[in-house]
Amino acid sequence: MATPSQFDNDTLELTREHINAFLTKTAASLAGESGRLLEVGPQERSFVREKFSNYDIDTFDVVGTHNPTIVGDITKTNVTIADSTYDVVVCMEVIEHTLNPFEAVKELRRVLRHEGHLLISAPLNWRIHGPLPDCWRITEHGWKALLRDFDILEIDILESPGRELFPLKYNVLAKCNKFKNTQDNELVFRWI
Numbered sequence: 001m002a003t004p005s006q007f008d009n010d011t012l013e014l015t016r017e018h019i020n021a022f023l024t025k026t027a028a029s030l031a032g033e034s035g036r037l038l039e040v041g042p043q044e045r046s047f048v049r050e051k052f053s054n055y056d057i058d059t060f061d062v063v064g065t066h067n068p069t070i071v072g073d074i075t076k077t078n079v080t081i082a083d084s085t086y087d088v089v090v091c092m093e094v095i096e097h098t099l100n101p102f103e104a105v106k107e108l109r110r111v112l113r114h115e116g117h118l119l120i121s122a123p124l125n126w127r128i129h130g131p132l133p134d135c136w137r138i139t140e141h142g143w144k145a146l147l148r149d150f151d152i153l154e155i156d157i158l159e160s161p162g163r164e165l166f167p168l169k170y171n172v173l174a175k176c177n178k179f180k181n182t183q184d185n186e187l188v189f190r191w192i
Contacts, residue, residue, distance in 0.1 A: 008127055011161070015169055018158040019092055019121060020047060022171040026119055027051035035087030038111060040074055041094035042066070048090050055088060075103040077110070084113040084178075089120075092171075096122045096136045105146050112176040118150060121171040125160045141189045143172050148182040150174035165192060 004012075030052070037055035039048045043066045049057055058069040060078075072078040074091075075098050089108050098104045108118060128134045138146065140155055156171040 002127070005127070011126075011168055014161075015123065015126070015158065018156070018169065019171065022121070022156050022173075023047060023051050023090075023092070023119070026117075026173055030054075030088065030117065033087065036085060037088040037090065038070075038081075038086045040089065040091040040108075041097075042068070048092075052088065052090075058086075074098060074107055075100045077107060081111050083110055084116075085111050086116060087113055088117045091118070091120045093121055093123070095120060095138070096134055097131060099133070099135060101136055101138070101146060109149060109176055109178075114176060114178040116176045118147075118174045118176060119171070120147075120174070121169060123169045125163070125166045125168050138170065140167075140170065140192075143170060144187060144189055147172065147174050148187060149177060149180040151177050151180075 031054060034054045035056070037048075037052055037057045038060055039057060040060045042048060042059050042061070060070045060072060060074065061068040062071070062073055064071045070078065070080060072080070074094070089112050091108060095101050095104055108120075112118060122136065122138050124137050124139060140157070143155060144152065152172060152174045154173040156173070158168045158170070160166050160168050
């Protein structure tokens with residue numbers, strides 16, 4: 001078993017605080033709304049349920065270990081969920097564990113209603129971790145490509161202490177746009 005480095009130990013709390021602050025801020029901005037929310041991969045965490053109490057919440061996981069509402073694979077079409085079912089989808093620190101993040105985003109978009117909100121995050125400057133597999137790291141430009149058919153409202157960056165252009169992680173808030181079909185040549189990236 002790998003031993004966490006001093007860097008890992010020093011930054012773990014920063015990353016948890018970053019996620020919690022993002023969820024708290026976004027929940028406050030959506031406090032006047034209600035509807036259905038899907039949390040992907042929550043395990044036993046309850047922070048989303050606490051912050052988004054104005055929503056009816058379903059949970060989704062690839063295994064039934066933590067008793068999710070729905071067991072399925074987010075990289076596949078889950079026929080038990082109708083198109084446009086959810087007003088909000090929360091997928092924090094999950095996408096790096098999927099085998100195909102593009103198919104996962106396609107399914108997240110399918111289950112979100114038009115103009116529904118997606119909250120999604122993944123580490124960038126972080127060690128390989130469980131649950132297995134841990135397949136991907138996504139840069140700011142990668143988020144733009146991955147979420148090309150969403151309207152990105154915010155890319156919330158947690159910079160690595162003392163290391164520019166290699167953030168610890170990103171949280172992204174995006175709005176589902178069922179009318180978008182962005183081609184590769186239409187993508188625009190921020191100059192760094």
